[in-house]
Amino acid sequence: MPVKVFGSPASAEVARVLACLFEKDVEFQLIRVDSFRGPKRLPQYLKLQPHGEALAFEDGSVPLVDSRKILRHVAEKYEKQGYEHLFGPGALERASIEQWLQTEQQNFDVPSAEIIFSLARLPPDMPLGGGAPAAAPGMHPAHRQKVEEMQQAMRQLEKRSRELGRLLDIYEQRLGEEEYLAGDTFTLADLSHLPNADRLAADPRSAHLIQSRENVSRWWRAISGRGSWRRVKELQRPPPSAEAPF
Numbered sequence: 001m002p003v004k005v006f007g008s009p010a011s012a013e014v015a016r017v018l019a020c021l022f023e024k025d026v027e028f029q030l031i032r033v034d035s036f037r038g039p040k041r042l043p044q045y046l047k048l049q050p051h052g053e054a055l056a057f058e059d060g061s062v063p064l065v066d067s068r069k070i071l072r073h074v075a076e077k078y079e080k081q082g083y084e085h086l087f088g089p090g091a092l093e094r095a096s097i098e099q100w101l102q103t104e105q106q107n108f109d110v111p112s113a114e115i116i117f118s119l120a121r122l123p124p125d126m127p128l129g130g131g132a133p134a135a136a137p138g139m140h141p142a143h144r145q146k147v148e149e150m151q152q153a154m155r156q157l158e159k160r161s162r163e164l165g166r167l168l169d170i171y172e173q174r175l176g177e178e179e180y181l182a183g184d185t186f187t188l189a190d191l192s193h194l195p196n197a198d199r200l201a202a203d204p205r206s207a208h209l210i211q212s213r214e215n216v217s218r219w220w221r222a223i224s225g226r227g228s229w230r231r232v233k234e235l236q237r238p239p240p241s242a243e244a245p246f
Helices: 012-023 043-048 067-077 091-121 141-177 194-202 214-224 227-235
Strands: 003-007 028-031 055-059 062-064 243-245
Touching (some): 012 055, 012 067, 012 227, 055 067, 062 067, 067 091, 091 141, 091 194, 141 214, 194 214
Parallel strands (some): 003 028
Antiparallel strands (some): 003 055, 028 243, 055 062
């Protein structure tokens, strides 16, 4: 039976898993579930993920809900299938991959996700760097609240951009020494960055975080150009039906 993935391809957690499955040529069935629309949740999905989070995964009798644990499961179980270098050929390589996976989860994921969230709360044509507009005296309470929300989003955006920039400076140095984060081949360490990095690169207001760093930019072009990620991007288009087998 094919692997089952419950969730929306637009979710970073789901997209991360789909990219891994495509890399490993693993047959899967995608059951599209919008975690923000409770009435549409399927009973089978809720059994695996009772809190209705973004992702649920089933491989035979193995249910998993954490995307990075799923990456490790798929890379280990289907080691000799598809692209064979995702988890490294030996203990030393795997240790390096694990180190960068932890860096992505602990240091890259949170600031990048909060940048994406903050940008979504700001008008797309608002210039960055000058701060959000100030609330004028006598402003309607609803408008004042909107302005205050934009100010908060701008502060969060600036804070997280500085934080992510410092991390990407470390990446820049590392990628000046190696082709990819864990060495000279594409691995889970790189793959795990794809969903959030894709959104950063796609938004002109945050793309400079990647484009301004030569080695990071070269790395991003290499990993985002892989066939697996192009296939994920195709799945992120509006679906023709609620369920699509692969």
